[in-house]
Amino acid sequence: MRLSGKVAVVTGAASGMGKAIAELYAAEGAKVAVSDLRVEAAQAVVDGITTKGGTAFAIAANVANEDDVQLLINTTVEKYGTVDILVNNAGIMDNFVPAGDLTDELWERVFAINTTGPMRTIRKVIPIYLEKQRGVIVNIASAGGLMGSRAGAAYTAAKHAVVGLTKNVGFQYAPKGIRCNAIAPGGVNTNIGTSITSPNPFGMERAMAGINLNPRAGEPEEIAKVALFLASDDASFVNGTVVTADAGWTAY
Numbered sequence: 001m002r003l004s005g006k007v008a009v010v011t012g013a014a015s016g017m018g019k020a021i022a023e024l025y026a027a028e029g030a031k032v033a034v035s036d037l038r039v040e041a042a043q044a045v046v047d048g049i050t051t052k053g054g055t056a057f058a059i060a061a062n063v064a065n066e067d068d069v070q071l072l073i074n075t076t077v078e079k080y081g082t083v084d085i086l087v088n089n090a091g092i093m094d095n096f097v098p099a100g101d102l103t104d105e106l107w108e109r110v111f112a113i114n115t116t117g118p119m120r121t122i123r124k125v126i127p128i129y130l131e132k133q134r135g136v137i138v139n140i141a142s143a144g145g146l147m148g149s150r151a152g153a154a155y156t157a158a159k160h161a162v163v164g165l166t167k168n169v170g171f172q173y174a175p176k177g178i179r180c181n182a183i184a185p186g187g188v189n190t191n192i193g194t195s196i197t198s199p200n201p202f203g204m205e206r207a208m209a210g211i212n213l214n215p216r217a218g219e220p221e222e223i224a225k226v227a228l229f230l231a232s233d234d235a236s237f238v239n240g241t242v243v244t245a246d247a248g249w250t251a252y
Helices: 017-026 039-051 066-080 104-132 152-172 190-193 201-213 218-231
Strands: 007-010 032-037 055-060 085-088 135-142 178-185 243-246
Touching: 007 017, 007 066, 017 032, 017 039, 017 055, 017 085, 017 104, 032 039, 032 066, 032 190, 055 066, 066 104, 085 104, 085 218, 104 135, 104 152, 104 178, 135 152, 135 218, 152 178, 178 218, 218 243
Parallel strands: 007 032, 007 085, 032 055, 085 135, 135 178, 178 243
Antiparallel strands: none
């Protein structure tokens, strides 16, 4: 029970990696706020957790909306007394749109969810962490935040920004007992592909140029195990860095 007595907030937790993280955290003793736009699906995750003896509640939250972020953290504190672990998992793809075809609307939407959302949740929990002089943040970045063409221009830039935010928060707040790390998954079998509605042919062709080098796709549970390590005291000396979990894809 590596997270016994801890309170965790997981965004985008109704499916995929977020769901696997919420379930594993609960199994390891954490009380979990299962946050997602789709609150019915989030409630199904909660039902599964409570059936197995865990503690969790579902809450609808759009991380691109400041009011929702405030409600998410405030409600968690009201229910469980504090927040110890924040997992910024919510994210969308960008249809592989290259810079020449990029619209302001797509750029702003991808950044609002993938980058500004994590900034807002981090900003909200920092005062809680400072008061306790401890706290953990786990950001879900991407291999697309390490490489130049694993997605379109907006997603690539947004995930690079998440990496920078992770390093900044990790270093600046290290003396305050706060750890902030990111995971950069490679291809993982989740439903994020549903946010790919009409892929740009040129952008997709360029992004897929290295797909034959990918050893294999991962499972959400494999990413959850990395997230558990980073949230636990086992990672007490790990801060401000990115753990790549991609079966070796980016090592080429």
